[in-house]
Amino acid sequence: MGGDLGPAEVVAAVQLVLADAAMDPVTLVGDEAVLRPLLAAAGLADNPRVSIHHASEVITMEDKPLQALKRKKDSSMVRAIDLVKTGAARVTISCGNTGALMAGSTLRLRMMEGVERPALAAVIPREGGHFILIDAGANPEPRPEHLVHNAILGANYAKVILGVANPRVGLISIGTEEGKGNTLTTETNDRLKRINGIINYVGPVEGFQVFRDTVDVIVCDGFVGNTLLKTWESLAKFITSLLKQELKANPLRMGGAVLAKGAFDALKSRMNPDRYGGAPLLGVRGNILKAHGSSNRHALASAIRAAAKIIHQDLYQHTESDVARANALLAAPAPVATPAS
Amino acid sequence: MGGDLGPAEVVAAVQLVLADAAMDPVTLVGDEAVLRPLLAAAGLADNPRVSIHHASEVITMEDKPLQALKRKKDSSMVRAIDLVKTGAARVTISCGNTGALMAGSTLRLRMMEGVERPALAAVIPREGGHFILIDAGANPEPRPEHLVHNAILGANYAKVILGVANPRVGLISIGTEEGKGNTLTTETNDRLKRINGIINYVGPVEGFQVFRDTVDVIVCDGFVGNTLLKTWESLAKFITSLLKQELKANPLRMGGAVLAKGAFDALKSRMNPDRYGGAPLLGVRGNILKAHGSSNRHALASAIRAAAKIIHQDLYQHTESDVARANALLAAPAPVATPAS
Numbered sequence: 001m002g003g004d005l006g007p008a009e010v011v012a013a014v015q016l017v018l019a020d021a022a023m024d025p026v027t028l029v030g031d032e033a034v035l036r037p038l039l040a041a042a043g044l045a046d047n048p049r050v051s052i053h054h055a056s057e058v059i060t061m062e063d064k065p066l067q068a069l070k071r072k073k074d075s076s077m078v079r080a081i082d083l084v085k086t087g088a089a090r091v092t093i094s095c096g097n098t099g100a101l102m103a104g105s106t107l108r109l110r111m112m113e114g115v116e117r118p119a120l121a122a123v124i125p126r127e128g129g130h131f132i133l134i135d136a137g138a139n140p141e142p143r144p145e146h147l148v149h150n151a152i153l154g155a156n157y158a159k160v161i162l163g164v165a166n167p168r169v170g171l172i173s174i175g176t177e178e179g180k181g182n183t184l185t186t187e188t189n190d191r192l193k194r195i196n197g198i199i200n201y202v203g204p205v206e207g208f209q210v211f212r213d214t215v216d217v218i219v220c221d222g223f224v225g226n227t228l229l230k231t232w233e234s235l236a237k238f239i240t241s242l243l244k245q246e247l248k249a250n251p252l253r254m255g256g257a258v259l260a261k262g263a264f265d266a267l268k269s270r271m272n273p274d275r276y277g278g279a280p281l282l283g284v285r286g287n288i289l290k291a292h293g294s295s296n297r298h299a300l301a302s303a304i305r306a307a308a309k310i311i312h313q314d315l316y317q318h319t320e321s322d323v324a325r326a327n328a329l330l331a332a333p334a335p336v337a338t339p340a341s
Numbered sequence: 342m343g344g345d346l347g348p349a350e351v352v353a354a355v356q357l358v359l360a361d362a363a364m365d366p367v368t369l370v371g372d373e374a375v376l377r378p379l380l381a382a383a384g385l386a387d388n389p390r391v392s393i394h395h396a397s398e399v400i401t402m403e404d405k406p407l408q409a410l411k412r413k414k415d416s417s418m419v420r421a422i423d424l425v426k427t428g429a430a431r432v433t434i435s436c437g438n439t440g441a442l443m444a445g446s447t448l449r450l451r452m453m454e455g456v457e458r459p460a461l462a463a464v465i466p467r468e469g470g471h472f473i474l475i476d477a478g479a480n481p482e483p484r485p486e487h488l489v490h491n492a493i494l495g496a497n498y499a500k501v502i503l504g505v506a507n508p509r510v511g512l513i514s515i516g517t518e519e520g521k522g523n524t525l526t527t528e529t530n531d532r533l534k535r536i537n538g539i540i541n542y543v544g545p546v547e548g549f550q551v552f553r554d555t556v557d558v559i560v561c562d563g564f565v566g567n568t569l570l571k572t573w574e575s576l577a578k579f580i581t582s583l584l585k586q587e588l589k590a591n592p593l594r595m596g597g598a599v600l601a602k603g604a605f606d607a608l609k610s611r612m613n614p615d616r617y618g619g620a621p622l623l624g625v626r627g628n629i630l631k632a633h634g635s636s637n638r639h640a641l642a643s644a645i646r647a648a649a650k651i652i653h654q655d656l657y658q659h660t661e662s663d664v665a666r667a668n669a670l671l672a673a674p675a676p677v678a679t680p681a682s
Contacts, residue, residue, distance in 0.1 A: 126579060127579055127582065137515055140515055140522060140523045141523040141524060172568060174478055174481055174563070174564055174567040174568060174571075181481060181564065182481045182482040182564050183482060185564075206571055207567065207568045207569070207570065207571025207572040207573075207574070207575060208571040208572070208574055208575045209575070210571075210572045210575050210576075211572070211575040211576050211578070211579035212575065212579075220568075222515070223515055223522070223523050223526075223565070224564070224565055224568060226515040226548065227513060227515060227548045227561075227565060227569065228548070228568065228569065228572055229548065230515075230547055230548025230549040230551075231548040231549070231551045231552070231569055231572075231573070232548075232572070232573075232576055233548075233549055234548060234549045234550070234551050234552040234553065235551075235552050235573055235576055235577070236576070236580065237552070238467060238468055238552035238553075239577065239580055239608070239612070241468070242608050242611055242612070243604065243605075243608050246603075246604035246605075246607045246608050246611075247601055247604045249603070249604065249607070250603070252600055252601075252603070253600065253601045253603055253604045255597075255600050255601075256596075256597040256598065256599065256600025256601030256602070256604070257597065257601050257604070258597065259593055259594065259596050259597025259600065260588055260593075260594045260596075260597025260598050260601060261597070262587075262590070262591070262593070262594055263584065263587035263588045263590065263594045263597070263598070264584075264587075266587045266590070267580070267583050267584050267587050270583055270587075271580070271583070
């Protein structure tokens with residue numbers, strides 16, 4: 001029912017995206033009595049590309065995921081996931097409770113063929129573009145196979161959403177020499193090297209390379225990914241707040257800040273992840289996109305456009321086929337190293 | 342022999358700290374033929390508080406730690422560690438090869454009583470002050486007991502270096518509710534709650550709390566800590582470089598930037614970790630401080646002052662005593678939860 005800003009913001013986003021005549025039809029899932037007047041007010045009442053799928057309940061941010069999924073069968077989230085399950089929708093976007101969306105999608109849709117665990121992907125700005133961080137928190141204790149699948153899920157998502165033909169995939173580690181890192185990264189690195197060709201694996205990357213133009217996809221476990229994302233947000237806010245304090249310290253600096261305001265605005269906009277509007281939950285059997293709870297109409301419109309790309313570029317089929325090839329390669333006996341004669 | 346800037350910078354740092362009459366005597370470990378003229382040039386040749394301990398070799402940044410330690414027995418690093426081992430020095434500072442310093446200290450000094458693995462601590466600026474991040478990379482695959490020891494090592498270091506009487510200790514996790522996180526954080530959390538009182542454990546903290554004034558010590562495994570530190574540095578550089586680009590985009594902004602220059606300089610200085618000058622390697626049997634390879638005289642002077650605090654406030658004895666108490670508590674049978682009658 002629309003995240004922190006409510007359903008009116010969702011309707012405004014639909015209005016924005018439908019200005020594009022090529023946009024796919026959109027179904028709003030939620031309380032019809034609330035949605036119908038909002039659509040009418042937006043001049044969308046008779047638009048053949050908008051429909052309402054009624055749901056009488058809402059899972060809130062405070063709800064415990066598993067309990068809410070069990071008790072609120074007629075919630076907008078459960079109904080929207082089920083639209084993907086039945087094929088009535090090809091992708092679902094939610095800005096609701098992340099835990100409930102992950103659990104609900106995994107339980108109701110089950111997994112993509114060959115994949116064992118879901119992964120959340122996030123699009124992050126860096127020098128010269130953006131990268132995909134996967135996993136941003138769906139699976140905090142993965143096995144190496146899970147990270148191999150994440151690499152494939154992330155690479156395919158990078159092709160679709162960043163438009164990079166052959167995305168460079170790196171595994172986050174604490175040193176790029178062989179043997180550095182921990183058991184998980186060492187075993188994952190071995191497997192990723194074996195499936196090179198299916199993805200463009202460039203090897204382990206260290207933290208200081210993350211915001212440089214080194215790789216397009218960064219693979220990590222969900223514990224590390226979630227911690228990185230949250231601390232990055234925290235650090236960016238801290239730097240901004242320090243800079244604001246310093247700029248207000250005397251009239252000279254304040255005058256300078258007024259003149260340079262355009263630079264600060266531009267910086268804010270470049271750091272803003274709204275452009276990519278959502279974090280897909282990859283690896284489940286169907287397309288699910290998580291938008292931020294505080295998404296405004298522009299962020300939601302970006303999410304809807306991202307969802308359309310996911311469909312049109314057939315993300316799901318391409319990913320599933322790469323996973324099948326990788327699993328077959330990894331199931332074959334590992335090559336034995338022989339000294340050059 | 343002085344990191345990237347060479348031994349002259351170390352001598353300059355010694356000159357700075359010895360201006361304080363209360364500063365302890367300093368021994369320079371390295372090539373006497375190089376150091377003696379530098380001391381003379383700095384007017385320190387006859388200063389009774391400076392001495393030279395000759396060492397003919399140098400472990401370089403490119404050396405492989407274990408190999409270098411084995412082959413270069415007369416290196417300044419090995420000699421300086423041995424001064425702590427024999428009690429000739431109470432603390433050693435190095436801005437050399439981190440891997441060699443960690444391995445050399447662990448192998449030559451062995452561990453503090455009751456501690457199994459060393460940990461690197463880092464001092465990081467945040468809103469309203471600084472926090473200690475431990476472990477910054479010494480132990481990438483710890484067991485819960487190791488993190489419990491890290492909490493004690495970090496809390497004692499926070500008392501000495503941040504001057505906080507009862508530092509708040511948090512365990513980094515991906516949700517603050519019970520059961521969130523992974524096996525390592527769940528098991529560590531259980532143990533930390535049991536030793537509460539020995540340290541001031543406030544519970545799990547999430548990434549977005551890290552740069553707020555929430556805790557004084559953040560405990561994490563060495564893989565997470567090393568990755569966080571390196572990505573934070575990378576992100577701060579990225580934000581700075583974006584801002585510079587934007588400020589240069591037109592003459593108006595450039596004028597503003599000139600007026601506001603003081604604010605940018607102040608921000609840089611507040612983000613600068615030089616003030617705390619070093620990352621201690623905690624948990625080994627003796628005091629070892631790692632300074633950044635690129636340390637200038639001011640950073641090195643801060644490290645020497647930090648080293649003096651470590652001695653005067655008896656960091657080692659306090660820590661060892663807390664570890665013994667915690668180990669005794671954890672060795673006792675775990676309390677059984679009983680419902681209130």
